[in-house]
Every structure is written in structure tokens, then in C-alpha cells.
Amino acid sequence: MLSNVKYTINTTIFITIELQYTATIMMRTIYSILVKSINYRLLSVLLFGGLIFSPTIAFASYTPQKRKPPKESTRAGGSRGCPGEHKEPLTVLAPHIFVGKTASLHPTLAWFAYKPEETEVHIYEFGIDNKINRTIEIARFKKSQTKKGTNIFKLSQDKALKPGKQYLWQVSIPCADGSFFTQKAEFVVINKPRALEKQIVNAKNISQKADTYARNGLWYEALEEAFNISDKRKSQNFCLNLINDLILVKKNQLDKEQEETRKRYIQQRISSLRAIVIKKKLKLTVVINQSKAIPTKKKVA
Numbered sequence: 001m002l003s004n005v006k007y008t009i010n011t012t013i014f015i016t017i018e019l020q021y022t023a024t025i026m027m028r029t030i031y032s033i034l035v036k037s038i039n040y041r042l043l044s045v046l047l048f049g050g051l052i053f054s055p056t057i058a059f060a061s062y063t064p065q066k067r068k069p070p071k072e073s074t075r076a077g078g079s080r081g082c083p084g085e086h087k088e089p090l091t092v093l094a095p096h097i098f099v100g101k102t103a104s105l106h107p108t109l110a111w112f113a114y115k116p117e118e119t120e121v122h123i124y125e126f127g128i129d130n131k132i133n134r135t136i137e138i139a140r141f142k143k144s145q146t147k148k149g150t151n152i153f154k155l156s157q158d159k160a161l162k163p164g165k166q167y168l169w170q171v172s173i174p175c176a177d178g179s180f181f182t183q184k185a186e187f188v189v190i191n192k193p194r195a196l197e198k199q200i201v202n203a204k205n206i207s208q209k210a211d212t213y214a215r216n217g218l219w220y221e222a223l224e225e226a227f228n229i230s231d232k233r234k235s236q237n238f239c240l241n242l243i244n245d246l247i248l249v250k251k252n253q254l255d256k257e258q259e260e261t262r263k264r265y266i267q268q269r270i271s272s273l274r275a276i277v278i279k280k281k282l283k284l285t286v287v288i289n290q291s292k293a294i295p296t297k298k299k300v301a
Contacts, residue, residue, distance in 0.1 A: 053207040062245035064217040069254075070186040071130060071168070075154035082175030089114055091272040092171055093150070094185035095219055095246065097253055097265075102220040103192035109169055110151045110223060111183070116146045117173040119295065120180075121153050136161065150239075153226065163190045180278045183250055187220065206230075210238060240277055247273050 081088050093110040094100055109121065119141045125131030136159055161167060172185040196216050203209040210225035220241055229235035247270055254266045 011052065011144065023222060027215055062214040062217070062219060062222060062242055062249065063096065064219070064249060066102070068188070070097070070099050071126065072197055082181050083177050083179065085116070085175075088183075088268070088272050089117065089173055089181055090171060091276060092183040092185050093223065093243065094169075094187070095248055095249075096183075096185050096269045099166065100185060100187035100219045101190055102187050103163075103190050103196075103218060104221060104224075105162075105189065106155045107110065107161070107187070107189075107220040108224040108227070109155075109220070110227075111151055111171045113146060113148060113173075115148050116143045118143050119146050119151070120172045121169070122172070123167060123169045124162075126168065133170065136167065150227075163189050163191050165189055206236065207238060210242075214242060217268060219246075243277055244271050247277070 020283040091112045094114060109123075115121070121137070121139050121141070123138075124132040125134040125136055137155060139153070155161070166186060166188045168184055168186050170180040170182050172180045175181055193216075196203045196212070196218075199216075202207055203212055204227050208230050210222050212227070213219075213225060219242075223239065226235060226238040226242060229238060250266055250270050250273075254263060254270065257263045257266060268293035
């Protein structure tokens with residue numbers, strides 16, 4: 001009897017999630033059409049008339065273009081957690097299956113942790129031979145410096161990145177057996193297009209800035225602006241919406257993927273992000289003060 005109840009609950013949750021994603025896709029399509037046709041008057045009528053609605057939404061529409069695959073070291077599938085555990089202890093809040101983009105020389109990097117842990121953040125630069133040739137930052141944080149929830153790392157002002165260069169960043173925490181659990185992501189630094197700069201200048205508030213960055217495929221700026229929204233509830237909803245967008249992008253890639261190892265890896269990333277969205281676990285956000293970082297000589301995993 002109890003097993004039947006659990007099965008019914010799990011089935012209901014799955015159906016609810018899929019319906020939410022379907023509704024999100026429909027809403028993104030309508031929103032994109034209206035924005036591209038610059039029909040803001042009609043968009044306002046739909047918004048305030050309640051015809052466009054989503055349970056987690058403050059508007060965002062992350063639409064990455066020309067998705068470049070990451071280097072082989074980042075493409076490889078990973079474990080589902082530390083040895084003996086079936087749950088990943090952290091989730092990097094960034095594109096994994098393709099190279100993200102940023103126009104910031106000091107991007108904000110974020111990850112979700114299920115509990116406070118000693119944490120290492122590494123940032124590396126790729127050379128022309130597609131191999132890591134320079135260490136930008138390696139920082140270690142004590143357990144007391146991290147929190148359950150969203151943790152944010154801001155690259156210091158004296159360590160600016162370079163336009164045109166591609167970077168790998170990773171977050172690592174120690175496992176009980178002495179090994180490290182690590183999640184990685186890659187991004188490339190681009191020059192901000194003049195048209196985008198104009199849109200940002202004309203944005204009426206932080207939410208519009210975040211949405212503009214998202215629609216132009218700049219994940220890191222969009223997420224940073226979402227964190228800066230003063231209304232905490234709106235900030236959380238916008239962040240959850242961005243993650244929803246990222247899930248949809250990965251689901252699309254999953255449908256096209258042929259290699260079984262890659263399919264399992266993408267599904268793991270989707271599952272990790274879904275767990276955050278379902279339980280709305282972005283309520284606790286802590287900015288890790290970069291000045292408190294303890295340098296370490298640990299090499300890239």
C-alpha cells in the first residue's frame with residue numbers, strides 16, 4: 001500500500017514538472033515573438049492581463065547562440081557524488097555541456113551546495129593549443145565561510161580576464177575517503193556588442209538588464225544581475241527561471257545526443273538543476289569574500 005502511494009506521488013511530481021516545462025516553452029515562444037517584433041504594448045496587455053503566467057517566473061529567456069562544445073576534460077561524464085554517496089553535494093550554476101559566454105573581465109561564479117563544506121575554487125586559462133596554460137586563481141575557503149544554498153565567488157579586480165580567451169572554472173569539495181568531488185564549466189570572454197550596450201543603458205531596472213543579458217546568451221551577467229534584484233522573492237524567482245531556461249537548453253541537447261556516456265552526463269546535470277528548481281532552494285545566498293581566500297597549489301582535477 002505504502003509503495004503504491006509513493007509511486008503515485010512520484011508520478012504526480014514528474015507529470016507536474018513536465019507540464020511546467022511545457023508551459024514555460026510556450027511562454028518563452030510568445031515572449032520572444034513579441035520582443036522581436038517590438039510589440040511592447042501587446043506584451044504589457046498580456047502580462048498585466050494575466051494571460052502569461054508561470055509559477056516561478058520573473059521574466060528571463062536564456063537563449064545561447066552558436067553553442068561551442070567544451071574541451072574534452074570538461075565533456076567527460078562524472079560521478080554522481082563522493083564514493084558511497086548517490087547524491088551530488090554541489091551543483092555549478094552554469095552551462096556545462098557547451099561553452100558559456102561573458103563580457104565581464106571579473107565574472108561572478110555561483111554554485112549551489114547542500115551543506116557547508118571546505119571548498120576550493122579554481123580558474124584556468126586555455127592556450128592556443130587548447131590546453132590549460134595559465135592559472136588565474138586558486139582559492140580555498142573554510143567550512144565556516146560557505147553556506148547551504150547559493151555561494152558566489154567574484155574574481156578580484158587585480159586578476160582581470162582577457163577578451164577572446166577561453167577559461168575553465170571548477171568547484172571542489174573533499175570526500176570522506178580523501179578524494180575530491182569536482183564540477184567544472186567553461187566560458188569564453190567576448191567584447192560586449194554595441195547594440196547590447198545600448199539595450200543595457202536603456203533598461204529601466206535590474207530585471208530588464210538581467211533579461212537582456214539572458215536573451216543575448218550572456219549567462220554570467222544575467223545571473224549576477226538576478227542576484228542584485230533588491231526584492232529577494234523576485235530575485236529568487238528570476239534565478240529559478242534562468243535555471244529553468246538552462247534545463248530546457250540541456251533537454252534539447254539531450255534529445256540530439258547519440259553517445260550514451262554523454263547522454264548520462266547531460267541527464268545528471270539536468271537532474272541536479274531540477275532538484276534546485278523543484279524545492280526552490282535558492283533562498284540562502286552568501287557572497288564569499290574573495291579577500292578571505294587562502295591560496296593553494298592544488299592542480300586541476
